[in-house]
Amino acid sequence: MSVLGNLIWFIFCGFWQGLSWLLAGLFWCVTIIGIPFGLQCFKLAGLMFFPFGKEVIYGGGTMSLIANIFWIIFSGIPLALWALVNGLVLCLTIIGIPFGLQCFKFASLALMPFGTTVQKKTR
Template sequence: MGCLGNLLWFVFGGFTSGLSWCAAGVLWCITIVGIPIGKQCFKLAGLSFFPFGKEIVYGGGAASLVMNIFWIILSGIPLALEHLATGVILCVTIVGIPFGRQHFKLAKLALMPFGAAVI
């Protein structure tokens, strides 16, 4: 079921969602200081392309807290708003509720990506 969900997800919105994470990663990698943040964006783009069957575990320390603060200010809010808006639109229909829940999971991740591990 996860494979079918990922396929439908990719075709009906996952591709654009993953591209937004890739765009954020490219913008962060332009600067040398932002390369670690850009690398994290590319990892999360893979999750955004195919989120079904994967779970996110949050943790981390002081370094991830500092990185999350920079991230929220510069890139996290637009990505989170994109996922929230898409999730609300998808939850209007019964068929779209599983896809909307995935967008809500990604919206939380868009606000705090550092210290998060994908299982």
């Protein structure tokens, strides 16, 4: 079932959200200081492309908090707004509501991505 969900997701909004995270990662990797931010963007781009069958584990500490503060200022707000707009558009139809709700989860993740890990779901 996750393969079908990932396929539908990728067609309707996953491609654009994943592409935006890849572009953000490329911009962050321009400087040496931004490379850790860019690597996090690349990790979450994979999640944005194919989110079904994966789960996000939240954690972190002081360094994650500091990184999230810089992140919100420079990249978090535009990516969160992009996910929010995608979610609102998808919620216009009954079939798109589950995917729109997924976009809203990604909008909150776009604001505070550091301290998270992505892993396959275990049953």
